[in-house]
Amino acid sequence: IIDAAEKALVELEKVIRQEINLQELDPEKAKIAAQAKWVAIDDSLKIIDKIEQLSEDKQEKKSEKFLGVEDRIK
Numbered sequence: 001i002i003d004a005a006e007k008a009l010v011e012l013e014k015v016i017r018q019e020i021n022l023q024e025l026d027p028e029k030a031k032i033a034a035q036a037k038w039v040a041i042d043d044s045l046k047i048i049d050k051i052e053q054l055s056e057d058k059q060e061k062k063s064e065k066f067l068g069v070e071d072r073i074k
Helices: 003-018 027-073
Strands: none
Touching: 003 027
16 A cells, blocks of 8 residues: 555655646646646645554554454453
């Protein structure tokens, strides 16, 4: 999952860094390009949030297992 998210973030970064030449584009295409950048930024933030959430869940599971073992020893 993390590898796929990393690849998606790389592709989204390409969209975000893409320059919009307002002199060559008509206003409608410039608007669409700008909206695509905002969507890419939003998607990137969602992916990062999900990775953080999965990392927290994984840490909680490890803590629960450890505490469970600790309780059995006592």
